[in-house]
Amino acid sequence: xxDARSPMAxxxxxxxxxxxVLTVLTAFALAPVFVxxxxxxxxxxxxxxxxxxxxxxxxLRPYADIWHTVPLARYFVNSLLVAGGATLCSVAVxxxxxxxxSRYDFKGRRFFSVTILSTQMxxxxxxxxxxxxxxxxxxxxxxxxxxxSRGGLILxxxxxxxxxxxxxxxxxxxxxxRDLDEAAMVDGCGPLGALFRVVxxxxxxxxxxxxxxxFMTAWGEVLFASVMTNDTTRTLAVGLQGYATQxxxxxxxxxxxxxxxxxxxxxxxxxxxxxxxxxxxxxxxx
Amino acid sequence: MTATVPPVRHSSKTPSPGGRRAAGxxxxxxxxxxxxRLRRASLPYVLLLPALALELLIHLVPMVVGVxxxxxxxxxxxxSDWSAAPWKGLDNYRVAVDFNAPVGEDLxxxxxxxxxxxxxxxxxxxxxxxxxxxxxxDAFRGRGLLRAVFLVPYALPVYAAVITWSFMFQRDTGxxxxxxxxxxxxxxxxxxxxxxxxxxxxxxxxSVWRQWPFAFLCLMAGLQNIPRELYEAAAMDGAGIWxxxxxxxxxxxxxxxxxLVLVLFLWxxxxxxxxxxxxxxAAPDAADLISIHIYQSSFVTWNFGSGSAMSVLLLLFLxxxxxxxxxxxxxxxxxx
Numbered sequence: 001x002x003d004a005r006s007p008m009a010x011x012x013x014x015x016x017x018x019x020x021v022l023t024v025l026t027a028f029a030l031a032p033v034f035v036x037x038x039x040x041x042x043x044x045x046x047x048x049x050x051x052x053x054x055x056x057x058x059x060l061r062p063y064a065d066i067w068h069t070v071p072l073a074r075y076f077v078n079s080l081l082v083a084g085g086a087t088l089c090s091v092a093v094x095x096x097x098x099x100x101x102s103r104y105d106f107k108g109r110r111f112f113s114v115t116i117l118s119t120q121m122x123x124x125x126x127x128x129x130x131x132x133x134x135x136x137x138x139x140x141x142x143x144x145x146x147x148x149s150r151g152g153l154i155l156x157x158x159x160x161x162x163x164x165x166x167x168x169x170x171x172x173x174x175x176x177x178r179d180l181d182e183a184a185m186v187d188g189c190g191p192l193g194a195l196f197r198v199v200x201x202x203x204x205x206x207x208x209x210x211x212x213x214x215f216m217t218a219w220g221e222v223l224f225a226s227v228m229t230n231d232t233t234r235t236l237a238v239g240l241q242g243y244a245t246q247x248x249x250x251x252x253x254x255x256x257x258x259x260x261x262x263x264x265x266x267x268x269x270x271x272x273x274x275x276x277x278x279x280x281x282x283x284x285x286x
Numbered sequence: 287m288t289a290t291v292p293p294v295r296h297s298s299k300t301p302s303p304g305g306r307r308a309a310g311x312x313x314x315x316x317x318x319x320x321x322x323r324l325r326r327a328s329l330p331y332v333l334l335l336p337a338l339a340l341e342l343l344i345h346l347v348p349m350v351v352g353v354x355x356x357x358x359x360x361x362x363x364x365x366s367d368w369s370a371a372p373w374k375g376l377d378n379y380r381v382a383v384d385f386n387a388p389v390g391e392d393l394x395x396x397x398x399x400x401x402x403x404x405x406x407x408x409x410x411x412x413x414x415x416x417x418x419x420x421x422x423x424d425a426f427r428g429r430g431l432l433r434a435v436f437l438v439p440y441a442l443p444v445y446a447a448v449i450t451w452s453f454m455f456q457r458d459t460g461x462x463x464x465x466x467x468x469x470x471x472x473x474x475x476x477x478x479x480x481x482x483x484x485x486x487x488x489x490x491x492x493s494v495w496r497q498w499p500f501a502f503l504c505l506m507a508g509l510q511n512i513p514r515e516l517y518e519a520a521a522m523d524g525a526g527i528w529x530x531x532x533x534x535x536x537x538x539x540x541x542x543x544x545x546l547v548l549v550l551f552l553w554x555x556x557x558x559x560x561x562x563x564x565x566x567x568a569a570p571d572a573a574d575l576i577s578i579h580i581y582q583s584s585f586v587t588w589n590f591g592s593g594s595a596m597s598v599l600l601l602l603f604l605x606x607x608x609x610x611x612x613x614x615x616x617x618x619x620x621x622x
Contacts, residue, residue, distance in 0.1 A: 010424065010527055011526065013528075014527050014528070017421065018421040018422075018426075021417050021418070021421055022418065022421060022422070022432060025414060025417075025418055025436065026432065026435055026436075028495060029435055029436055029438055029439050029495070029499070030435060030438070031454070031461070032439075032447055032450040032451055032454065032495070033438060033442075035450055035453065035454055035461055036446075039453065047453075047459060048459060049459065050458065050459065050464060051459055051460055051461045051463075051464035052464075092336075093336045093337050093340065094337070096333040096334070096336060096337070097333060097334050097336070099333055100329075100330035100331075100333035100334050101330075101334075103330075104329065104330035104333075106327070106330040106331065109330075112334060112338075115341075116337070116341060119341055119345045119346075120549075120552070121552045121556075121604055121605075121608060122345060122349065122601065123555075123576075123577060123597065123600055123601065123604070124556060124558060124577070125556070125577045125580045125581055125584075125593075125597055126349065126352055126594075126597035126598070126601055127344070127345055127348035127349055127352060128581075129352060129584055129590050129593055129594055129597070130347075130348035130351035130352040130355060130594070131344065133351065133355070133590070134347070134348060134351060155340070155343070155344060156344055158340065159340050159341055159343075159344040159345060162337060162340065162341065163341075191326075191329055216441065219443055220443040220444045220445070220559075221444075221559075222444060222445055222558070222559040222562055222563060223558045223559060223562070223577075223581075226562070227585070236443070236445070237443070237444075237445045240445050240446065240449060241445070241449070241566075251453050251456075251459065254449060254453065255450065255453065257446075258446035258447075258449055258450055259446075261443060261446050262442050262443055262446045262447075265441060265442070265443055266438060266442060269437065269440075269441035270434050270437065270438075270441065273433075273434065273437055273441075276503070277503065277507055
């Protein structure tokens with residue numbers, strides 16, 4: 001990564017400011033992670049009394065118990081199916097749209113971009129109620145069960161990540177020289193051939209970034225999950241609160257479950273964050 | 287890879303009959319060109335079609351339906367057939383903005399709380415993000431690791447992170463009270479954080495914790511686009527590091543900030559996830575954000591008509607603020 005400023009020796013005041021500010025921010029960022037990890041290794045009596053920094057005795061019991069207190073495995077599978085499905089569909093749709101925005105100068109291009117991005121500003125609550133009614137009524141009229149189904153949730157979530165994905169991918173496609181796809185077309189590819197044989201392979205980092213973003217968006221959504229799911233399709237977002245509605249809150253189990261559902265996304269994100277920054281940079285250059 | 291591609295000629299496989307008819311009687315050259323041009327002109331729209339259809343289905347149609355619903359008396363009796371609900375005209379709106387009656391008064395209170403919350407949360411998130419991004423512009427040992435650490439709050443799923451915060455804010459078993467009361471003795475008793483007035487600060491804390499890494503990420507990306515020569519020239523002119531930050535870095539970040547602050551504002555103002563997981567269905571008055579408020583007045587009382595009216599009012603407010611903001615910031619950019 002190129003450094004913007006020349007490596008001139010920074011003055012003391014700057015170095016100390018940096019140390020202090022970054023230390024405070026690190027503590028702020030990691031405090032919940034610390035609590036999560038430590039509490040998940042505590043026996044129950046430790047989390048029922050005053051907080052202690054370290055467990056009185058290490059135990060892995062919470063990690064075994066979380067699967068029985070609530071049907072966590074089912075929620076996990078549901079979340080995987082929904083988030084995975086939404087990611088695949090969203091990225092596929094975004095690739096086509098971004099290609100059009102990046103490579104063609106068509107009438108309504110600006111209008112499309114503005115409209116798509118402005119859907120981001122709508123409060124979720126505004127279309128939650130109508131969407132709920134539309135799904136229920138559509139189900140009654142046609143027998144297609146969208147309300148309460150994973151399909152309905154996939155459909156909803158993919159549109160959440162779509163605008164930003166299109167924007168980011170279009171920026172990424174812009175950075176790929178047009179000569180490349182023109183050369184492919186001279187070689188006899190159609191526009192779609194050029195897209196899949198030249199542009200998509202060259203944009204893999206951007207596509208990976210969009211996948212990460214779309215997956216995280218779907219994995220973490222709470223509002224629609226709380227309304228649009230039933231007992232069999234419930235996702236982690238709602239299911240995790242099951243531990244808290246028990247008469248006794250098993251905080252050690254809540255923390256263990258939180259950690260278990262966080263690890264896949266956090267690990268994926270940290271591994272791929274470099275691509276996400278690159279994708280954002282490409283989008284920001286426009 | 288591209289060299290081995292067999293020459294498949296998509297572009298001249300199926301001339302459309304309509305195009306041929308339209309070109310009848312012209313020279314052979316234009317007869318060949320017109321369908322191809324037509325097809326080329328329609329291709330971007332075909333590529334956009336899936337995206338457009340989905341946005342229409344999930345965002346735009348429900349929005350129109352929502353506006354229609356706001357003029358209806360849509361209670362639980364009409365859920366399965368909402369078109370049968372009787373028209374109510376502007377009644378839902380009248381009730382929502384009658385600030386002397388309980389419904390309007392509560393809505394106004396919730397709106398004001400949301401405004402206060404948004405200003406604080408966006409301001410702090412932006413400040414933290416900017417500070418971290420600028421301080422980490424130069425390479426130093428451990429920068430990569432620190433960047434990963436700062437992105438953790440952004441990567442954690444909302445519900446897992448916020449549930450952890452709610453554990454930390456517990457009165458008797460949480461970490462926050464343990465630190466400020468048991469260890470630092472800052473307070474006389476153990477304060478409640480998740481009920482009463484303190485819940486506002488709990489909410490701001492969690493919201494800032496979740497948002498600032500996004501600001502950091504965007505600003506970091508923005509910093510990479512500042513040409514190195516600017517700093518070299520400034521250093522040659524004798525500008526110190528603080529002066530470089532003030533005169534080069536901050537002004538160069540203005541375009542990024544314009545979008546970033548707007549996005550943060552919209553996300554924070556509409557935030558539902560954080561208060562919902564932190565407080566459960568019943569948010570305390572001091573932290574009764576507008577999304578939660580509308581959700582409760584719709585799904586608890588099953589009065590979708592009045593909930594829709596409130597949503598429409600919220601959207602109008604956001605639209606006005608967004609337009610004014612974009613006008614103001616664009617004007618300033620032109621002046622500068």
